[in-house]
Amino acid sequence: MSGDLHSHSDAQRGSGDLPQEHGHSHSHDHGHCNHNHGQPSSSEHDAEVEAVSSVVASFLYYKTYALDNAIYRRLKCIDELSEPHRQIVASLGTIDKIKRAEALIRENYKLMLDIVHSSSAGSMPDPADDAGVFKEWLKQFFENRQGAGKHVASESHMSKLYGTMKLFVRDWSSEGAEERRLTYGPLIEALEDEFSGIAPESRGEIHVLVPGAGLGRLAYDICCRGFSTQGNEFSYFMLFASNYILNSSLEENEHVVYPYIHQFSHVASSEDQMRAVYIPDALPSNMPYSATAEFSMTAGDFIEVYGAEDEKEKWNAIVTCFFMDTARNVLAYLETIWNALKPGGVWINLGPLLWHFDNVVGESSIELTRDEFLKLAVKMGFAFDEKKHKDDIVLTYTADSKSMLQYTYHAFMCVARKPE
Secondary structure, three states: OOOOEEEOOOOOOEOOOOOOOOOOOOOOOOOOOOOOOOOOOHHHHHHHHHHHHHHHHHHHHHHHHHHHHHHHHHHHHHHOOOHHHHHHHHHOOHHHHHHHHHHHHHHHHHHHHHHHHHHOHHHOOOOOOOHHHHHHHHHHHHHHHHHOOOOOOOHHHHHHHHHHHHHHHHHHOHHHHHHHHHHHHHHHHHHHHHOOOOOHHHHHHOEEEEEOOOOOHHHHHHHOOOOEEEEEEEOHHHHHHHHHHHHOOOOOOOEEEOOOOOOOOOOOOHHHHHOOEEEOOOOOOOOOOOOOOOEEEEEOOHHHHHOOHHHOOOEEEEEEEOOHHHOOOHHHHHHHHHHHEEEEEEEEEEEOOOOOOOOOOOOOOOOOOHHHHHHHHHHOOOEEOHHHOEEEEEEOOOOOOOOOOOOOEEEEEEEEEOOO
């Protein structure tokens, strides 16, 4: 078993953007990286270096950004009230609430630093060893970025970082268990049904691929059923976070995150907003079938990695969850699945059709209805099991269960095989 990242190219990159702050979208960002199975060009190498640096910058800039946007701006608005109004607001405990959120942002920042340090990206010194050395390194890091004409950190990257915190909840906390049960549960059940005649301790030779694996929980849960499982990711945000949770967790619930402190709308109580979420609720190193089932996470573009000749007909099963609609060209995704599946292999899919590049300026995109999507898969050779098709599966994605606003998807699930 291994929770380490294994890149199929010289630059590690994964498949997945992050949900926006309100939680009503999911996305997997496939637009910022070029992969090359030979030697990368100088321009490709430079682009990869900048891609890593920009994500590292987002983690490191978190405290400054969050304090400016979530705390200081709100305190300034209260200060600008008339004195009678300011006193009334203060009497409600609102100022104390904001100052409490300020302290929790500083706690979150410690986690952000741990995540970056665990990845060894940029050779960051450990802040716990010498705060002065780290402070000087941090100053130099941002001066170098600014000197090169780069953003300190973009708004979109900071939104993705906020989304990463909510993905910790979805994938690795007890609070996310119900969302996982409803979303991952049907996929795992369908997979086990396909191989029901094989005992878990004998499933190690069955190889399962999970594209767009996010923080790795679905792949981990599949491996815990005895299957040798590989998750594939493209987003550095998710790769850094999954690397941290998979390889830097020594006991259950040892890390704490406050994922909802930045959100001041649709909040019923300050306790809801300030609540701590402990991760991981399951220890990644504890796998019941580790002697027979292998677990790994790879970094790389799904199409380039698994559409390659060395991945041809390698996988017994491919499980896609909230993934297919991340494609610019879903035909290329289906071709890649076909290439990677063994004859007789099974593809299990669940998710909505929120086409991620729909109406994105400068991006090409093919948007299909559910019916068109299924017809396309048939034209490409897949044989669906109609008895296992399900519609109107009501799901959430990184939802705050205590929020006064809830977005839901009416997703569908399908099971198809690549004929022998």
